[in-house]
Amino acid sequence: MNNNSKTTQQIEKIVKGKRVLYIATKNRDYLRLEQEILLLKQYADNVDIIVSTSKNYIIRILYVYWNIIVYLKHFDVVFIGFAPQLVLPVFKWKFKEKPIVIDFFISIYDTLIFDRQKFKHNFLVSKILKKLDMLTLSLADLIICDTKEHSKYFINELGAKSYKTIILYLNADPKYYFPKKKMRPNNLQDKFIVLYFGSVLPLQGVNVILGAIKLIDLKDIHFIIIGPINNKLKFNHLNNITFIDWLSQETLSDYIAFSDLCLAGHFNNTIEKAKRTIPGKAYIYEAMQKKMILGDNNATRERYPALYKNVEFVKMGDEIALADKIMQEYKRVKNVNSI
Numbered sequence: 001m002n003n004n005s006k007t008t009q010q011i012e013k014i015v016k017g018k019r020v021l022y023i024a025t026k027n028r029d030y031l032r033l034e035q036e037i038l039l040l041k042q043y044a045d046n047v048d049i050i051v052s053t054s055k056n057y058i059i060r061i062l063y064v065y066w067n068i069i070v071y072l073k074h075f076d077v078v079f080i081g082f083a084p085q086l087v088l089p090v091f092k093w094k095f096k097e098k099p100i101v102i103d104f105f106i107s108i109y110d111t112l113i114f115d116r117q118k119f120k121h122n123f124l125v126s127k128i129l130k131k132l133d134m135l136t137l138s139l140a141d142l143i144i145c146d147t148k149e150h151s152k153y154f155i156n157e158l159g160a161k162s163y164k165t166i167i168l169y170l171n172a173d174p175k176y177y178f179p180k181k182k183m184r185p186n187n188l189q190d191k192f193i194v195l196y197f198g199s200v201l202p203l204q205g206v207n208v209i210l211g212a213i214k215l216i217d218l219k220d221i222h223f224i225i226i227g228p229i230n231n232k233l234k235f236n237h238l239n240n241i242t243f244i245d246w247l248s249q250e251t252l253s254d255y256i257a258f259s260d261l262c263l264a265g266h267f268n269n270t271i272e273k274a275k276r277t278i279p280g281k282a283y284i285y286e287a288m289q290k291k292m293i294l295g296d297n298n299a300t301r302e303r304y305p306a307l308y309k310n311v312e313f314v315k316m317g318d319e320i321a322l323a324d325k326i327m328q329e330y331k332r333v334k335n336v337n338s339i
Contacts, residue, residue: 007144007168008039014099014142015044015077023050023068024081025061031280032105033081035171040079048073051081061086068094077101083108085136092139102140103168104154109133115203115273133158144168149276149299169303170280172287176249179289182257188222192330195259197226197252197281203274205267205295211319212326213241221330224255256285261329262292269295269317278303293325 020040024033028051040047050071052063068091078095080087084102088095109129112118119125137143137160145151145165154160184193198204206229213223213235223241234243247255256262264282266274275297282300285292286308294300296313304311312329315321 004167004169007166010142010166011039011101012043014101015040015079017043017045018076019046019048019074020044020077020079021048021050021071021073021075022079022081023064023087024083025057025064025086026051026082027055027060028053030082031173032103032170034173035168036079036081036103044077048075065090079103081105084140085132088136088139089132099141100139101142101144102136103144104137104140104150104160105144105146107133107154107158109158110153110273115201115271117202130158137161137164140164142166146170147276147278147299148302149297153276169278170283172284173249174287176253177256177284177287179287180253180257182254184258188258190220191222192220192261192333193222193224193259194261194263194326195224195226195255196263196265197247197255198265198279200227200229203268203271203277204265204279205269205274205317208267208317208319208322209263209265210235212322213238215319215323216240216326218327218330220334221326224259226252226255253284253288256288256290259290260333261326262290263322264292264294266295266297267314267316267322269315274316275299291329293322293329 022037022040026033033051037047037049050064050067052060054060054063075098077099079101081103082105084104085108088100088102112129113121113126137154137158143160143165145154145167146169148167151165151167155162155165196209200206219240221240224244225241226244226247228245229243235241262285264285265279268274276299278299282292282294291310293312293314294304295316297316312325314325
């Protein structure tokens with residue numbers, strides 16, 4: 001039985017036949033929210049949802065706060081998705097003695113101090129953020145984490161109780177991501193296509209990908225990089241790379257479908273969070289049954305290759321190793337096609 005099955009059973013025990021109040025500060029169409037709401041609706045007697053559809057984060061928080069204050073219906077269980085640190089410490093009084101489940105998808109302390117480096121470590125803001133994380137964890141009855149490695153970090157660094165933590169891996173959205181065939185553009189018909197997409201956060205290690213591309217000078221290989229890459233980093237003088245700022249999920253799935261190899265990451269080896277998470281795109285590639293390259297760490301080894309074997313691991317932070325992996329897969333496909 002995989003971790004998602006075990007977690008589903010644990011959540012079922014808490015919410016089955018109950019009235020659940022679901023709260024999140026992320027926009028309503030965020031995949032993690034949809035995954036959790038669908039799970040709750042399978043077992044709960046009723047699910048009331050307090051989530052905003054606004055694109056503005058401040059408006060979303062104000063909407064959530066106001067609706068929690070005026071919410072008067074009976075509920076048996078509180079489930080807080082993204083981000084419980086902004087809800088639970090403020091409204092614990094409202095939830096009284098009801099069981100509280102939280103998705104501790106991210107540590108605000110870890111994300112803002114080490115991942116995005118918005119504030120310096122050990123300064124006042126850093127200490128406040130850490131205390132906020134620790135308080136939120138202490139107030140919850142059940143803590144959902146996205147990987148075992150993240151769970152260990154929350155336990156060892158933020159004082160979460162191990163008996164409270166469970167693992168719920170992400171799902172790819174089946175509306176868009178499933179195995180399919182798609183014709184590639186005419187100019188790429190004879191190319192070996194390597195695709196990467198992402199929001200270009202530092203932990204994703206896009207610089208490692210770009211470094212690997214520089215090492216591969218082969219006209220038969222074409223790279224497609226989808227995401228808000230800084231213009232200073234783009235290789236506009238090279239003919240073997242296409243940069244695309246943004247695609248809809250439907251169009252993105254078409255690009256993935258006609259690609260030969262997909263880069264999942266994370267490839268940064270200096271941000272510790274990169275070693276504790278499984279990239280969301282890995283679940284998408286898995287759902288579409290695509291060959292992928294993953295950064296080698298304990299988190300990615302939790303799930304791969306046990307549940308999905310079409311994976312190659314590469315040393316994180318090593319552009320030479322990544323280039324070698326890409327070339328190995330190119331040669332393998334070329335040899336298969338020549339038989």
